[in-house]
């Protein structure tokens with residue numbers, strides 16, 4: 262081992278960020294999977310069971326802390342490298358760059374910040390209710406009654422709209438993020454990289470459509 | 486062809502520069518881009534003006550000195566082409582061409598379009614070499630080199646250090662350049678020995694100089710006149726992780 266270096270290199274920072282990001286991406290699949298249970302038409306029975314399992318299982322509790330840590334690390338590194346990158350070119354070009362690159366790969370910090378703002382809103386709707394940090398909405402029976410909270414929330418065209426717009430920006434972040442994480446970790450191969458890029462887009466579209474579908478279901482088809 | 490030019494003029498490193506407009510008549514489509522600039526400079530000199538300073542040497546795409554930012558792209562609109570290889574037929578009659586120097590904190594402007602690329606030199610000094618005594622050419626079969634690796638190392642060695650990757654990158658990241666150099670050595674038996682030390686030293690120097698980090702937008706690959714692929718960056722990241730986590734000193 263060499264001398265321990267307190268200032269991590271740009272590569273190490275990005276590797277940590279990529280691992281945290283990939284972890285968040287696995288969580289999103291689990292989250293979507295559980296939410297899909299709301300579409301079963303059983304008045305949230307199966308969904309409620311899954312929620313109590315997730316709430317009381319000690320293993321999941323640990324997972325929750327790791328998840329939070331991952332989020333915070335991902336965001337802090339993202340913000341720090343963005344600042345460093347900004348100062349690497351103090352005088353900007355008069356003609357903005359015309360190079361042939363994928364558009365949203367240049368706006369990860371912007372889609373990221375939007376996701377962060379959305380998360381605050383999302384937490385006040387659900388997570389903070391569970392933690393009793395915000396008042397229990399009048400419709401809900403108890404602080405784990407997410408099914409009822411959801412069905413009332415998405416009857417509002419504003420919230421349904423805001424959520425869907427945010428799912429689209431989340432998708433744009435993920436579309437670049439998935440394949441980018443592989444490249445950062447050094448996993449680039451002429452045979453597999455094209456496939457990873459396709460899976461990246463399928464994943465992003467799947468997450469956006471999946472979550473949006475639930476929102477649209479409550480807005481259009483569910484009668485209170 | 487009639488061409489309008491908007492060129493960044495800056496007296497010296499300290500001066501505040503600005504764009505100047507010029508127009509040129511009877512530019513022929515066969516002219517090279519640099520010949521067009523020479524033609525402009527002739528006119529400027531004849532009329533008592535100051536010619537536009539820009540760097541050039543080989544004029545055949547191998548020295549890497551002629552980089553400039555043309556209409557929002559390093560080395561202009563054609564792929565895998567240096568500015569000196571660019572022809573005026575890539576533009577249309579009546580076009581306005583905006584020419585800026587490569588911009589990055591690590592490439593300070595010396596004058597007009599002329600930039601100082603010493604930062605690349607510093608990265609190479611940090612580890613872009615092999616310490617073995619080269620002497621005269623060794624007997625060909627004493628060190629066996631796999632043909633695939635030799636070809637790949639040669640691909641990497643085609644990097645001319647022009648800095649287009651840094652100029653194109655939204656983060657002014659030098660990852661493509663550094664990875665090309667690192668792989669060029671790491672792929673060959675003589676270079677492999679120092680590979681872990683080399684990657685650590687060169688990456689540390691790159692960071693210290695202030696180059697940005699890689700966001701994997703791949704603008705570098707799109708603009709590299711030598712077509713160096715971003716797979717080189719992934720390989721450097723593997724080398725780096727191996728050096729940091731696994732290799733013993």
Ligand code: HEM
Pocket residue numbers: 275276278279281282283285286289335336339340342343369370372373374376377434435437438439441442443445446699700701
């Ligand atoms: C569910 C939420 C999120 C997931 C799954 C996610 C995932 C990822 C992944 C996998 C990457 C690629 C890492 C790499 O290139 O090595 C990435 C990049 C990035 N993320 Fe996120 N992210 C999320 C939320 C956020 C948030 C809230 C921010 C807030 C600021 C953010 C900021 C960024 C930035 C700036 C990058 C690009 C870094 C760069 O390459 O320059 N992300 N994200």
Ligand code: SF4
Pocket residue numbers: 643644645646647648649650651661662665705708709710711712713
């Ligand atoms: S990697 Fe390509 S763009 Fe970058 S310095 Fe080398 S030749 Fe120029």
Ligand code: FES
Pocket residue numbers: 540541542543544545546547548549550551552567568569570645
């Ligand atoms: S002048 Fe040498 S590469 Fe263009």
